Amino acid sequence: MGKANFRPTSWEQYIGQEDLKTNLQITITASQLENRAVDHILLSGPAGVGKTSLAYLIGVMLKTKTHILHGPNLQKPSDLICVLTQLKDFEVVFIDEIHAISKEVSELLYPVLEDNTLNLIIGKDYNSKNINIPLPKFTLIGATTNLYHLSQPLIQRFPINLTMNNYTLADLQQIIFNCAQQQTIKLGMPEAYFIAQHSRFNPRIAINLFKRIYDYALTTNCKIITIVLIKVVFKNLQIYLGGIxxxxxxxxxxxxxxxxxxxxxxxxxxxxxxxxxxxxxxxxxxxxxxxxxxxxxxxxxxxxxxxxxxxxxxxxxxxxxx
Ligand SMILES: Nc1ncnc2c1ncn2[C@@H]1O[C@H](COP(=O)(O)OP(=O)(O)OP(=O)(O)O)[C@@H](O)[C@H]1O
Ligand SMILES: [Mg+2]
CATH class of the missing domain: 1.10.10.10 (Winged helix-like DNA-binding domain superfamily/Winged helix DNA-binding domain)
Structure with missing residues (x-):
């Protein structure tokens, strides 16, 4: 299984978050009907709850190219300008960990998000000139674990601002079960539920636990994952009910x-x-x-x-x- 990250590639594979999915599906359909780009989207929520996966999925659903950028790497305006100036209509720009962009990059984004325009100052001092470069129709998706690190003007310029909902045990059970379906060693729904109960209500933790259990089953030559086997792994990992x-x-x-x-x-x-x-x-x-x-x-x-x-x-x- 190695480093497989099991990113969903269809709405069906993206488990839970039903309201959020419905809203996004409506937005996507409406924009396609009028041949416009989907409005810019800001996704927030704790680590491992599916923000990056959802951003990738939106790109897949729009059947377009997604330019993937990381907030910590966007410190100089030029880091962003070179991507924006190469965009084509309807493409997606995804800025993961958007709370880590610098103040300059954040300010550069204001007119980009509001007027679809890149506002640049060329030259120095008395010779400087303000130029506005219109951009193609595109969608910016930002993801953050830390909404309160973003400035209010930036937050407000995202017409769609979504907070990830909590996952139920049934959601997590399904996520684990779906991962297991892609493997040679089998696992049933009750076993998936048992793992879900130990996954701190978090999909990434659920998948990581499943990977550890899978490794154990593989090395001990088990063909099927049982509750007894899972308990042994949890004991070795010192994990208790709930994921405590x-x-x-x-x-x-x-x-x-x-x-x-x-x-x-x-x-x-x-x-x-x-x-x-x-x-x-x-x-x-x-x-x-x-x-x-x-x-x-x-x-x-x-x-x-x-x-x-x-x-x-x-x-x-x-x-x-x-
Ligand atoms: N709703 C979901 N359905 C199926 N799998 C999911 C879902 N949400 C998350 N996952 C899986 O959980 C793992 C973590 O998800 P992801 O990387 O998208 O989280 P994140 O919110 O971006 O985390 P971070 O804030 O740390 O970047 C991925 O392997 C992903 O496939
Ligand atoms: Mg992420």
Whole structure:
């Protein structure tokens, strides 16, 4: 299976996100009826939820060339100008990680997005001249994990601004099952569901878990992936229900044990855990809140009965001081 990334090449293969897909399909059909380019689209959402895949898919659906650019590489205006000046009608320009473009490139994009015009200043000082170059009809798709790093004027110049929705376990089950269908070692829907339950509600994590399980099955010469086999792999990887890892378990046990499950401030937890606060708020707490293991009160964090039940079940003591 190697580095296969399983990018969907049809709407059917792109699982979940139904409202978003419907809206995009309507937009694409309407623009085709009037022979105009699809409006510029901004996609936002956490890592691994299918933004890049969706941008590629839109390009495929429009049967046109997609120019792929990466925000961190767009620092000088010329980095973008050379692509825009070579565009042909109806092509797509995709800027992945658009939050990482420089301020200059961002400002260059304003008239591009608003008036389909490249606004350039030629020459220096008194000899400088403003020229406007009209651009072909094209669609810019931007993707970002960090919407709040984009300037408001830039965000507002995207007529279509889409935020990815959460994935259900059924969606993730289907994504895993579809990946498995392309492989020689087989896996059923119940097994796909079991993996989905450990994938932190995230398609990329789901696929990566499947890859690890597949590798294990391959090396141990298993012809079919069973729940027993999956459990062995999860044990080796130290992954627990929901996709919880050691860091989250340590977090839960600190509140529960060290602080006796009294409402605890994030700074205290971060100190004991020896992790930066942002790491905890961005990577640890969202999953625990989603699983209903954690509650944020105005006096601090507490573990719910469900969270305590989970800790008891996995016998958290063995994680202490490790
Ligand atoms: N809705 C989906 N249906 C099927 N597969 C999906 C879906 N969403 C994501 N995937 C798969 O999950 C993996 C990660 O998706 P993708 O790279 O598009 O995420 P992303 O949002 O661009 O992440 P990042 O912010 O890290 O760039 C890919 O292998 C992709 O095929
Ligand atoms: Mg991406």
């Amino acid at each position: 890892s050691k860091l989250e378990i340590n977090y839960l046990s600190i509140i529960n044990n060290t602080f006796g499950n009294k409402p605890t401030g994030i700074d205290m937890i971060a100190q004991v855990l020896n992790e930066p606060v942002v790491n905890i708020t961005n990577s640890v707490e969202p999953l625990l809140l989603k699983l209903g293991f954690l509650e944020k009160t105005n006096r601090g964090r507490v573990i719910t009965v469900k969270g305590q039940g989970f800790l008891q079940k996995i016998n958290f003591k063995k994680f202490e001081n490790s």
